[in-house]
Amino acid sequence: MSKKTELQADLQRINYLLGRSHKTQESRSGTFRTFARVMRETNFGIHCAAQIGGKHLQAFVERRLASGIASRTIDKEMGHLRAVLRHIGKQGLADNPAYSNRALGIAQGSRKGTKEPLSDAEIRAFQERAERLGRPDMGAILEMQRALGLRELEAIRAGRSDTLLRLHRELTERGCASVMEGTKGGRMRQVHPAVDGC
Structure with missing residues (x-):
């Protein structure tokens, strides 16, 4: 070596x-x-x-x-x-x-996010562009992220038909759903629709 x-x-x-x-x-x-x-x-x-x-x-x-x-x-x-x-x-x-960080001159950073959510118009424009490119699934993934507060990888992994059926059933029955695939550290978490939490 x-x-x-x-x-x-x-x-x-x-x-x-x-x-x-x-x-x-x-x-x-x-x-x-x-x-x-x-x-x-x-x-x-x-x-x-x-x-x-x-x-x-x-x-x-x-x-x-x-x-x-x-x-x-x-x-x-x-x-x-x-x-x-x-x-x-x-x-x-x-x-x-x-x-220490302070002694080395590393400023204390803020953990407050700076990202703004996409507007309805921006999401619709993205979905229309994805459909024109023959990728309507991309628009659906974005909508799932927004509706359930999913991370990108969670939404992609949730796109399988069996997972979608399970999410739909849980949301209908309980008003919230369990996300298991694509989560940070592989830890299951509960997600709630943007409207009507459980």
Whole structure:
């Protein structure tokens, strides 16, 4: 294995050991690729997670901030790196106030969303365009997302006929339905129609 990929391989090995949902592992994997790349670009010759020190964390954050990466993203990436540090027994570094987000210059980001829901006219225009393209299912998926508050993957997976029949039956009988496929972490959740909750 080349020295160029040793750090990334070690971080990916730890990623596997840390477990969690597929999406979390995928997100951590991206962070570890970026961290290994930044360490190469800044000429830090570290080859394994055990060699990560405060100066490496500092250099990583400085590079990410200089690249214009959002503070919420850097906050998440630092959470991934701290999980690695705790896993390998470097709790002192992970919890050191000198390397906290505030000390590293990561602004506290807002979790308040900025997205606005589509208007009726925008949804209708999208559905008409999808029909012209021979993809009326795309318009139906968008309508399901809106009507039940489904995430994109949930709506796509709910498009099967047996699932649609089950959702219809549950909504008719109880006024709410269970979504099982495409959910975050594979956890079942209850969804309610935009009008008339249960």
